Amino acid sequence: MPKTNGGKKKKKTPKTTLVGISKKTKKAVPPKQLTFTASKCPFPGGKDFADVAAERKRLALPAAGSNSDTSTVAKLKIDGKSYYGVNSSNQNPKTPITLTANAQTKTHAEAEVVQKAINDGKKGKADSVEMWVDRDACSSCGIYNGIGSLARELGAKEIIVHSPSGTHVFTPPTSIPRAKKPKPLGLLVIKKKGK
Ligand SMILES: [Zn+2]
Numbered sequence: 262m263p264k265t266n267g268g269k270k271k272k273k274t275p276k277t278t279l280v281g282i283s284k285k286t287k288k289a290v291p292p293k294q295l296t297f298t299a300s301k302c303p304f305p306g307g308k309d310f311a312d313v314a315a316e317r318k319r320l321a322l323p324a325a326g327s328n329s330d331t332s333t334v335a336k337l338k339i340d341g342k343s344y345y346g347v348n349s350s351n352q353n354p355k356t357p358i359t360l361t362a363n364a365q366t367k368t369h370a371e372a373e374v375v376q377k378a379i380n381d382g383k384k385g386k387a388d389s390v391e392m393w394v395d396r397d398a399c400s401s402c403g404i405y406n407g408i409g410s411l412a413r414e415l416g417a418k419e420i421i422v423h424s425p426s427g428t429h430v431f432t433p434p435t436s437i438p439r440a441k442k443p444k445p446l447g448l449l450v451i452k453k454k455g456k
Contacts, residue, residue: 346374366407
């Protein structure tokens with residue numbers, strides 16, 4: 262018999278965990294499950310994106326999205342302060358990345374800006390942190406949740422990333438239970454009968 266709830270439709274609450282590891286499949290949540298919560302096209306409006314564009318200009322990089330553009334610039338706001346980052350090939354001098362994330366993410370603008378905030382003592386200063394990036398997250402940062410690792414390193418519960426395709430929320434990765442290691446043959450214990 263179907264359940265009745267008085268004809269009222271239950272309001273769906275929007276999901277906030279958008280990138281990470283699926284509890285059901287233990288696999289990284291693909292990008293199609295990302296939820297877009299802000300304007301689909303943040304360019305050229307918005308003071309923060311204007312700041313990102315200004316930082317790009319300061320670094321003498323071509324305009325974001327132009328044919329000659331191969332760089333990424335990011336801005337992070339935390340605890341009343343703003344930080345800027347760029348991919349490692351455009352860092353001069355290079356920022357030593359001591360935080361833990363996947364190897365690709367560590368060379369990207371998202372990591373530099375978080376590293377700068379950590380170096381400035383901002384770790385654990387906010388649960389929710391906002392970032393503006395003038396290129397969509399690569400798969401290492403996005404699908405594989407490198408930005409979630411950055412949230413963890415920053416001591417934050419989430420990093421809200423605004424990028425050309427919209428806004429995405431990244432949360433620290435949940436641990437995946439590892440497959441049991443097969444026992445090396447040499448360590449097999451053969452029980453003798455009678456013992
Ligand atoms: Zn990336």
